[in-house]
Amino acid sequence: MVIIGNYQGFNIFEPAPEIIPASREKVDAGIAVNKRVLQNLSAEEKAAPAMPVTGTFLCAHAPDYVGTPTLLWDTAQWKTALEKLREKKIDTVIFQASVWNELHEVYYSSKKFASFRSWNVVEPMLLAARDCGMTVFLGGYGSVSGWSPLLTEQEEKEEIDRQCGCFEELMTYKELFDGIYYAPETAFSGVRNRQKEERLHNIYQTYFRRIKELAPEKKILISPASRWIPRKEQEFFEAWTSLFEDVPLDILAPQDSIGCGGCTLENISAMWQLWRRTADSLGITLWANTELFERLTFGGPEPFKNAEKERIFQQRRAVSPFVEKCICWEALYFDLP
Numbered sequence: 001m002v003i004i005g006n007y008q009g010f011n012i013f014e015p016a017p018e019i020i021p022a023s024r025e026k027v028d029a030g031i032a033v034n035k036r037v038l039q040n041l042s043a044e045e046k047a048a049p050a051m052p053v054t055g056t057f058l059c060a061h062a063p064d065y066v067g068t069p070t071l072l073w074d075t076a077q078w079k080t081a082l083e084k085l086r087e088k089k090i091d092t093v094i095f096q097a098s099v100w101n102e103l104h105e106v107y108y109s110s111k112k113f114a115s116f117r118s119w120n121v122v123e124p125m126l127l128a129a130r131d132c133g134m135t136v137f138l139g140g141y142g143s144v145s146g147w148s149p150l151l152t153e154q155e156e157k158e159e160i161d162r163q164c165g166c167f168e169e170l171m172t173y174k175e176l177f178d179g180i181y182y183a184p185e186t187a188f189s190g191v192r193n194r195q196k197e198e199r200l201h202n203i204y205q206t207y208f209r210r211i212k213e214l215a216p217e218k219k220i221l222i223s224p225a226s227r228w229i230p231r232k233e234q235e236f237f238e239a240w241t242s243l244f245e246d247v248p249l250d251i252l253a254p255q256d257s258i259g260c261g262g263c264t265l266e267n268i269s270a271m272w273q274l275w276r277r278t279a280d281s282l283g284i285t286l287w288a289n290t291e292l293f294e295r296l297t298f299g300g301p302e303p304f305k306n307a308e309k310e311r312i313f314q315q316r317r318a319v320s321p322f323v324e325k326c327i328c329w330e331a332l333y334f335d336l337p
Helices: 017-039 077-085 122-132 153-176 196-216 233-244 268-282 307-317
Strands: 002-008 010-015 053-060 090-094 133-137 181-184 220-224 286-291 293-295 304-306 325-329
Touching: 002 293, 010 017, 010 196, 010 233, 017 307, 053 122, 053 233, 077 122, 090 122, 090 325, 122 133, 122 153, 181 196, 196 220, 196 233, 268 286, 286 307
Parallel strands: 053 090, 053 325, 090 133, 133 181, 181 220, 286 325
Antiparallel strands: 002 010, 293 304
16 A cells, blocks of 8 residues: 655655554564674685675666655766676666656656646667667556555456557657567565455456567566565466466566565575475576665665665575576665665
8 A cells, every 4th residue: 555755746655553563563673683693604604605696676766665766867977877787797787667657647748648747768778778788677557556455357358458559659769679578566575465466467468468469579678576475386386387387478577575585594495495396397497685774664765775785696596506597676776785
């Protein structure tokens, strides 16, 4: 549950007051566990290989904090920022969303979303990324559909229409990006929700097939949240394989959810064993989306801070045996050690 705040002239999501106490308790417990794990690491564990982070998310502005707004950047400003990422060995960027439905914002010249407040962000970002030799996954229509406990048939149809309509408009820039990022997030709650799974499966299957029809060379990437729920491993596996069965998804890049309390350093390896099993069953590539932040508060312009370096190193160590690539959220604002 979210409400909409406005800072520096643009909208962001903020948690509804009623969900904050339980969320605070969960996040604080996760922070305590992570500190304990780091304190107890052996010298051998600290010396284990840590896969480098070679990709990062970008955004017009972060959807739930002020961060580094790029709404008014021109191509030269984007090039300066991307060149700094290049110096950190970043070769891949994922633009989170070209439209945000609930924020009523669009970041390119759009006819379909002409009623939304508009900024020109996508084009200068793509031009700069091309000049910097970056691989680009372009996020399309963003919404909170994946967090809804119940999607109606009408909402499913609207989501498909808006996803496809946004992608068809973004094809104007097809020579400037390599893949598509599916922006709406979701997670396994610990209980199978068959109706929701069926609705999301229909959205994924219809929309991703439309992408492959119009641009078969474009890779499709998705980044769901990780929630570690003990003794629910089989249900987790069955839920995700049900969601992605017969869906032309290329890359699964789950959020490690260390920064938001969905997973901890204590169980991240077990979490990624499950993700590896899921990706292998589906025959798709597995990446890891490393969270560089730690939550401080709920709501307001700056609810997050940089995570300590050793925590980020341990996140990377834990997923290294299981993934082909590490990306992160988001290196234009948070420190990437």
